[in-house]
Every structure is written in C-alpha cells, then in structure tokens.
Amino acid sequence: MAKKTNIIEDHSTEEKIKQAARKIFTQKGYAAARTRDIAEEAGINLALLNYYFRSKEKLFDMVMGEQMQQFIRGMRGVFHNEDKTLIQKVTEMADNYIELLKANPDLPIFVLSEIRANPEKFAAKMNVKSVIANSHFMKQIAEETKGKLHPIHFLMNIMGLVVFPFIASPLLKTIGNLKHSEFNNLMEERKKMIPIWIKAMLKAK
Amino acid sequence: MAKKTNIIEDHSTEEKIKQAARKIFTQKGYAAARTRDIAEEAGINLALLNYYFRSKEKLFDMVMGEQMQQFIRGMRGVFHNEDKTLIQKVTEMADNYIELLKANPDLPIFVLSEIRANPEKFAAKMNVKSVIANSHFMKQIAEETKGKLHPIHFLMNIMGLVVFPFIASPLLKTIGNLKHSEFNNLMEERKKMIPIWIKAMLKAK
DNA sequence: ACTTGATTTAATCATTTGATTAAATCAAAT
DNA sequence: ATTTGATTTAATCAAATGATTAAATCAAGT
Structure with missing residues (x-):
C-alpha cells in the first residue's frame, strides 16, 4: 500500500x-x-x-473541523480579552468576520446547515460553549443591560447584523439590484456602522 | 391508470x-x-x-413553492401599505415572522440553503424583487436615512434581527444553556424589542 | 352484489455514487 | 539505471435510491 x-x-x-x-x-x-x-x-x-x-466522510470531517476552528479562532481572542471596551470588541469582531466572510461567503450557511442536519455530531465538538459562555465579553454585555435583557439577545444581534447579510446575499442582491462588488462595499460600510448600531441598541429602551 | x-x-x-x-x-x-x-x-x-x-423533484417544487409563497405572503401587505408608520410596519413584521418561525423554525435555513444550491431555479420565481424593491416600505426607510446609508442596510438589519436567531438556534441554545421554551420566550421578547432597536439604529450616527 | 378508484404489497429496474483494485505510467531521488 | 512512491487509467463492486409495474386488497358509492 x-x-x-x-x-x-x-x-x-x-x-x-x-x-x-x-x-x-x-x-x-x-x-x-x-x-x-x-x-x-x-x-x-x-x-x-x-x-x-x-472516505467521503473522513474528508468531510477534516474540512469541517478546520472550518469550525476558523470560525472559533477569531472569537477566542476577542471574547476573553479583559482590556478592551465592549464597543472596541464589537468593532474588532465586525472587522474580522466581515473580512472572513467576504472571502468565504458560503461558510455560515454551510456550517449552520450541517449543524442542523447533524446536531449530535457537533454537540461533542462544541467547545464553542466554553469559549463564549461566561466569557468576559458576555459579562460586559450583562453589565450594560443590567438585568433588563438576557445578554444572549445582543449576541444574536451582533451575529445577526454581521452574518445574516451573507446568508441571505442571493436574495438581497436580487432585491437591491446589487452587483457582487456593490454588495461587498455595503459590507465594508457595515464594519463601521455595526458598532454604532449596537451602541445605540444598548442605550435604547 | x-x-x-x-x-x-x-x-x-x-x-x-x-x-x-x-x-x-x-x-x-x-x-x-x-x-x-x-x-x-x-x-x-x-x-x-x-x-x-x-417524482421527488415535482413533490419538492410543490412544497417549496408553497413555502416561498408563505414567506412572501406576510410581506406583501406590510411592504405596500401606505398608511402605517415605518415603526408600525417593523412591529408588524417582527410579530408576524417571529410567530411564523416559532412554528417553522427550520424554514429560513431550508429556503436559503436551497436558493444557494440552486440560484438559477429561483431567479425565475423571484417575484420577491417586485414585492420589496420600490415598495412604500423601502421609500420610508430611504426617507429616514436621507442618503446617509443604502436602505438595504435596514432591510438586512430587520431581517437579521428577526430571522438569524432561528437560523443559529442550535448554536445559541448551546451557548446560552437554553431550553426550547426559554428560547421561545426570548423570541417573544424580541417582538417588542426589535422595533425599539430599529428606531434607535435609525437615529444613530 | 358490482363497480370503481384508492392503496398496498412485493418485486424489480436503472442509475447514481462511494469505494476498491490491479496494472501501467511518471517523476524524482539514489 | 534502478528504485520508490505518487498518480493515472480503467474496470468493477456493492449499496442506496428514485422509479415503475402488476396483482391483490380495501372501502365507498351505486
């Protein structure tokens, strides 16, 4: 052999x-x-x-594992840093992920689809939880909202604002008559706007 | 026969x-x-x-078609109404879709996955564009942002805030240690919060 | 009772697809 | 030149899967 x-x-x-x-x-x-x-x-x-x-499955596991790592890698640094402000971290996350997703636009829907199709398989690999839950980042959010709202709401909001446009891009491009380059320009704008928006949402009531 | x-x-x-x-x-x-x-x-x-x-494909087309209709049905009324304020419409959208998605949580990722896997097939059925683009709703957004930002940003934001939590729910449930009922409670909260958040985002700069 | 259409059962096809094998070829190192 | 490992070619397997068929059964209406 x-x-x-x-x-x-x-x-x-x-x-x-x-x-x-x-x-x-x-x-x-x-x-x-x-x-x-x-x-x-x-x-x-x-x-x-x-x-x-x-086998196909082995190849898939290999690729998938690396993709998940890539997804988490960017987080770990941000989530556990104790020096930066909440908004600084949001800025960093938006920058990192939008850059990553411009290069790999299909990544989120792929990852999320496969998790949905095969939840058990990923329950094991889910060190995600330990990375995010109880992170300094989540504490900062909890502090800002002081009991008013579950911190996970803002995790949803941040991720939603960053990731969703890529997931729905075929639809959004059609609706907005956007060329690929124009779409990417909008994503560039969002790097600046998302922290501003999150800040506004945190203050709102 | x-x-x-x-x-x-x-x-x-x-x-x-x-x-x-x-x-x-x-x-x-x-x-x-x-x-x-x-x-x-x-x-x-x-x-x-x-x-x-x-055939399998015919069955799929039938089901898929109805799902798309369901997705669009809720929109049409909201998007072309000329009497309600922007925030009233956002409230209505959030209510309608969160209710729909609580009943069919896998719907968005299914629809968006299949669109991604088969863009040509849906380019034809895309009356979505005519429903949304140039709608009164989009004009209202354009008015609010007055040239500062592309209105599609806020379409992304609204949809992202509403839909993304359902797409990422397996992940979010794991991270937040949420039971299904607790997750649904959070979604209930979002019905109220999303219009408030959107309002805050529109004012932010 | 008879007819008719819906449904099941069971068998079978053809195609797709993941996987394997053996032999041949190629390129590089020794 | 010889050896060695990487790669190709071509053929083939076995399993999964979408599809079809014929005959039997069942239920309802007439």
Whole structure:
C-alpha cells in the first residue's frame, strides 16, 4: 500500500483536495456533494481522493473541523480579552468576520446547515460553549443591560447584523439590484456602522 | 391508470404527503431527503407517493413553492401599505415572522440553503424583487436615512434581527444553556424589542 | 352484489455514487 | 539505471435510491 510522502511541504495534492472539498462541500452541502466533482475540481481522479482520505466522510470531517476552528479562532481572542471596551470588541469582531466572510461567503450557511442536519455530531465538538459562555465579553454585555435583557439577545444581534447579510446575499442582491462588488462595499460600510448600531441598541429602551 | 378523486376535500392523503415532505425536506434539505422516509413519515408507501406526485423533484417544487409563497405572503401587505408608520410596519413584521418561525423554525435555513444550491431555479420565481424593491416600505426607510446609508442596510438589519436567531438556534441554545421554551420566550421578547432597536439604529450616527 | 378508484404489497429496474483494485505510467531521488 | 512512491487509467463492486409495474386488497358509492 502506498502512502503520501510529503509531510511538511504538503502544499500540493493533499491541500489541493482539501481546498476542492471545501469549495464543493460549502457550495452544495454534504449530501449533494459528489466525490467525483471534488476530484475533478482538485484536478485529480477519484482513486487518488480515496487514496489520501479513506472516505467521503473522513474528508468531510477534516474540512469541517478546520472550518469550525476558523470560525472559533477569531472569537477566542476577542471574547476573553479583559482590556478592551465592549464597543472596541464589537468593532474588532465586525472587522474580522466581515473580512472572513467576504472571502468565504458560503461558510455560515454551510456550517449552520450541517449543524442542523447533524446536531449530535457537533454537540461533542462544541467547545464553542466554553469559549463564549461566561466569557468576559458576555459579562460586559450583562453589565450594560443590567438585568433588563438576557445578554444572549445582543449576541444574536451582533451575529445577526454581521452574518445574516451573507446568508441571505442571493436574495438581497436580487432585491437591491446589487452587483457582487456593490454588495461587498455595503459590507465594508457595515464594519463601521455595526458598532454604532449596537451602541445605540444598548442605550435604547 | 388510476388518478386521485378527492379534489376538494383533499385533507387526507395528498395533504398528508405534502406535510411529511415539508417536514423531511426542511429537516434534511433536498439532497439528503429520502422519498422512502417521506412516505414513512406520511404513513403511506413509496408507490403511492409516486402515484400522487410523479417524482421527488415535482413533490419538492410543490412544497417549496408553497413555502416561498408563505414567506412572501406576510410581506406583501406590510411592504405596500401606505398608511402605517415605518415603526408600525417593523412591529408588524417582527410579530408576524417571529410567530411564523416559532412554528417553522427550520424554514429560513431550508429556503436559503436551497436558493444557494440552486440560484438559477429561483431567479425565475423571484417575484420577491417586485414585492420589496420600490415598495412604500423601502421609500420610508430611504426617507429616514436621507442618503446617509443604502436602505438595504435596514432591510438586512430587520431581517437579521428577526430571522438569524432561528437560523443559529442550535448554536445559541448551546451557548446560552437554553431550553426550547426559554428560547421561545426570548423570541417573544424580541417582538417588542426589535422595533425599539430599529428606531434607535435609525437615529444613530 | 358490482363497480370503481384508492392503496398496498412485493418485486424489480436503472442509475447514481462511494469505494476498491490491479496494472501501467511518471517523476524524482539514489 | 534502478528504485520508490505518487498518480493515472480503467474496470468493477456493492449499496442506496428514485422509479415503475402488476396483482391483490380495501372501502365507498351505486
């Protein structure tokens, strides 16, 4: 049995397959994705795909795991920092995530779809909870709202303002007659506006 | 060839199949949904399913079409009304949609996933654009923001605040340690808060 | 009782699709 | 030149799955 040899400088085939898999999986979702399409997208053949990753599911788990990590990575720093103000953190989150999502617009709907389709599988990997719940960030929110509202409302609000436009972008582009570049310009504007909006919402009553 | 006979009082088999299809399709998405599962869920057999709807795709189109209609139905009234204030309309939208989504929590991610997976198919059915773009509602928003921001920002904001929590609910429930009933209570709170928040955002600068 | 249409049962097809295998080829290192 | 591992080619499997069919059964209306 042959095995891959490049362990360090693996910028060739293995990574190429993972990139292709990421693209096809995020575009179509797990069930609709075809390993043949992934192989073609990667510029290799089906046999080699199964030679590197033993199965579709293994390949998916690999890609999915990395995507989730990417999703969480940006958070951890922000959520547990104890020096910055709430609004500073909101600004940082908006900046980071909008930048990430401009590059990977299908990421959220992919992640959220697969979680919905397979909740048990992700219940395990859900260190998300430990990252966010009881974070300094959540305490700051609780402080601002002082009992009036559940802090999770503002987590919903922030994420909703940042993420939702990307999830609904096909619809929004149609409604607003927006070219892709125009849509991205709007997202650029939102980097500035979201902290302002959140601030206003926190004060409102 | 046999054909169905109940045309008016069709509250039995055909509707039962559609309900089952709606459930399975929205839960798993088109690709992952199995016609066998739909038949089982409907309490009938595979042959009968194909006897009523000629194919999986036809069944899907039927269900999907109705779902889209449901999505748009609520809008049309609100968006073209010329008597109510902007905030009154936001209140009405939040009420209507949160109520709808409490009953069908998987609806948004299903609709948006399928649009993403198959944009061409829905480009045709997109009378959505005509319903929303150039509506009185959008003009009211444009008036409020007077050139400062693209009105679509506020459409994103309203929809994001209303819809996103349902899309991300598995995640949010985990993070917030929320039971389903507690989650729904929060959504109830949002009916009141979203108009207040939107008002605050419109004033903010 | 008879007819008619709805529904089931059971078997079967054809296609798609994930997976595997063996042999051939290619490229690079030794 | 030889060896070694990566990759291709081509063929094939087995399972899942959408679809179809024929015959039997059931229920309701006449």
